[in-house]
Amino acid sequence: APAPRRSRLRLFGRVIGVGLLGGAGYTAYGLYVSRHPPMQKPFDPTKKTIAVLGSGWASTSFLKSIDTSEYNVVVISPRNYFLFTPLLPSCTVGTVDVRSIVEPVRFISRHKEREVKVYEAECKSIDPVNKTLTFVDTSEIKSDEAEKTIPYDYLVLGCGSQNQTFGIKGVEEHACFLKEVWDAQKIRTRLMDCVETAAFVGQSDAKNEQEIDRLLHMVVVGGGPTGVEYAAELYDFLKDDLTEWYPDIAGKIKITLVEALPNVLPAFSKQLIDYTESTFKEQNIEILTKTMVKEVKDKEIIVQQPDGSMKSIPYGLLVWATGNTSRPLIRDLMAKMPESQTMKRGLLVDDHLRLLGAEDVYALGDATATKYAPTAQVAAQQGKYLARVFNQQANRWKLEREYDALTAGSEKDRLARKINKLRDVRPFHYSHQGSLAYIGSEKAIADLPFLHGNISAGGVATYVFWRSAYLSNLFSIRNRALVAMDWIKKNVFGRDISRE
Numbered sequence: 420a421p422a423p424r425r426s427r428l429r430l431f432g433r434v435i436g437v438g439l440l441g442g443a444g445y446t447a448y449g450l451y452v453s454r455h456p457p458m459q460k461p462f463d464p465t466k467k468t469i470a471v472l473g474s475g476w477a478s479t480s481f482l483k484s485i486d487t488s489e490y491n492v493v494v495i496s497p498r499n500y501f502l503f504t505p506l507l508p509s510c511t512v513g514t515v516d517v518r519s520i521v522e523p524v525r526f527i528s529r530h531k532e533r534e535v536k537v538y539e540a541e542c543k544s545i546d547p548v549n550k551t552l553t554f555v556d557t558s559e560i561k562s563d564e565a566e567k568t569i570p571y572d573y574l575v576l577g578c579g580s581q582n583q584t585f586g587i588k589g590v591e592e593h594a595c596f597l598k599e600v601w602d603a604q605k606i607r608t609r610l611m612d613c614v615e616t617a618a619f620v621g622q623s624d625a626k627n628e629q630e631i632d633r634l635l636h637m638v639v640v641g642g643g644p645t646g647v648e649y650a651a652e653l654y655d656f657l658k659d660d661l662t663e664w665y666p667d668i669a670g671k672i673k674i675t676l677v678e679a680l681p682n683v684l685p686a687f688s689k690q691l692i693d694y695t696e697s698t699f700k701e702q703n704i705e706i707l708t709k710t711m712v713k714e715v716k717d718k719e720i721i722v723q724q725p726d727g728s729m730k731s732i733p734y735g736l737l738v739w740a741t742g743n744t745s746r747p748l749i750r751d752l753m754a755k756m757p758e759s760q761t762m763k764r765g766l767l768v769d770d771h772l773r774l775l776g777a778e779d780v781y782a783l784g785d786a787t788a789t790k791y792a793p794t795a796q797v798a799a800q801q802g803k804y805l806a807r808v809f810n811q812q813a814n815r816w817k818l819e820r821e822y823d824a825l826t827a828g829s830e831k832d833r834l835a836r837k838i839n840k841l842r843d844v845r846p847f848h849y850s851h852q853g854s855l856a857y858i859g860s861e862k863a864i865a866d867l868p869f870l871h872g873n874i875s876a877g878g879v880a881t882y883v884f885w886r887s888a889y890l891s892n893l894f895s896i897r898n899r900a901l902v903a904m905d906w907i908k909k910n911v912f913g914r915d916i917s918r919e
């Protein structure tokens with residue numbers, strides 16, 4: 420009896436071994452293919468050209484799904500990478516490294532059947548009548564030919580939005596924003612500068628308490644998800660790392676969140692708003708609601724308090740997160756179509772994402788003013804939808820060519836029916852997957868759609884869900900591996916307190 424059991428075990432061991440080897444081989448092959456994609460077809464002047472503006476959520480999702488067999492694609496974006504914005508607040512304190520959440524556009528475009536032209540440049544103007552666009556290399560190093568004008572057959576506008584300041588005096592000069600990689604780097608540098616300067620002052624002049632308090636006052640303006648997540652990350656950094664490395668001054672670091680409305684996170688359910696506010700209270704993050712910033716000076720902000728009176732609040736670091744507004748390029752385009760483009764908030768499109776007032780121009784994501792919130796979820800779904808529309812058109816063209824080559828008969832009739840079906844293009848439909856936000860102390864909140872209602876959850880378990888959701892939504896295996904390693908690194912060694 421023992422002999423057959425041993426041989427069964429051996430067989431089992433071999434099966435497992437072969438399985439593991441196969442799995443490793445498959446992963447290695449996947450990595451090889453992802454680094455060395457097959458040769459691409461060249462640009463084809465007989466095909467239609469799609470110009471894609473931007474390399475954010477909307478444009479990248481479009482690029483990922485577009486079938487280039489029937490199109491030439493040109494991507495123009497001032498940054499040559501995609502940025503996974505949901506983890507950007509984590510980069511401001513070094514929980515995650517910025518390099519872990521970006522993916523170069525060329526890593527994506529190299530996998531297309533046909534070569535995709537990528538220009539790191541900023542589009543400066545669009546001529547929707549003559550179907551041309553002009554873009555400029557705005558980087559430090561430029562060639563003699565820094566400006567180009569190219570024609571397009573179709574234009575996909577995914578150039579997002581810029582930070583809203585409401586024209587409040589001093590914001591542009593003195594505040595830090597949180598939208599791009601360089602914003603997170605600037606915040607990290609300023610934060611450490613404030614802490615080191617406070618430590619410097621503290622060592623030589625213990626009497627200068629007022630200046631130390633100012634330097635260590637971190638103010639966040641805007642209680643939307645960006646402001647809340649930033650305040651949360653800052654709190655974690657303070658609790659986990661600064662307290663350890665700066666024991667003399669860490670206790671003086673103060674975080675204040677200023678919000679004009681009666682509560683933070685207006686888009687979340689009441690239960691989660693209360694939970695966030697009480698968690699912030701436990702963390703000593705002061706929330707000033709019904710308080711509107713009226714002016715920003717280099718060392719203080721002037722706010723209007725709920726009773727209407729004005730007050731000065733000194734700060735060391737000021738992070739401004741009061742939402743989005745249209746970019747100059749978009750405003751310029753709107754001005755060319757004043758009858759159809761009547762919303763200042765963004766571009767108006769129909770339910771197929773076609774820009775109102777222009778032919779063959781599509782707009783998606785934060786650049787538009789639609790019934791949807793300006794979120795990554797919406798932008799990504801719109802990008803995927805639009806690529807599907809273009810792919811459907813490409814399939815139709817292929818069938819039409821086959822149809823033209825056939826003589827009359829049942830096959831031709833069958834093709835005619837198929838072609839007619841492909842003419843029917845469905846409108847964009849958004850499927851909401853829920854809203855998540857990190858609120859510090861390894862707690863997150865989630866509003867998730869369930870059946871016809873909504874489930875609200877907050878706490879440590881939600882944080883585990885938040886982490887796994889973001890990890891699985893990251894762009895590539897490379898990004899997932901890097902972010903997972905950053906999280907492990909942070910737990911083992913703590914966050915890096917060096918200045919960038």
Ligand code: FAD
Nearest residue numbers: 473474475476477504505542578579784785793794795796
């Ligand atoms: P973007 O992603 O902003 O991309 C715009 C692109 O256009 C960029 O590549 C930019 O360089 C390029 N561009 C700019 N000007 C020009 C020009 N003149 N010519 C050509 N290209 C140009 N949403 C969620 O759903 N969940 C989240 O958890 C979440 N977290 C966020 C955290 C932060 C800190 C921030 C700032 C936003 C977050 N969002 C989140 C919102 C989300 O990031 C945006 O809604 C989303 O990025 C919009 O996608 P987009 O493609 O329209 O614009």
Ligand code: NAI
Nearest residue numbers: 641642643644645677678679680711712741742793855856
């Ligand atoms: P937001 O528009 O959501 O919030 C900005 C807040 O600033 C508002 O609550 C507003 O009342 C306040 N405000 C405006 N002016 C002010 C002033 N002068 N003084 C004080 N407060 C003032 O902007 P946010 O957070 O940048 O988000 C932009 C978009 O990105 C939203 O659609 C949001 O849903 C999305 N996002 C989603 C995240 C998530 O799901 N976790 C994370 C970050 C952003």
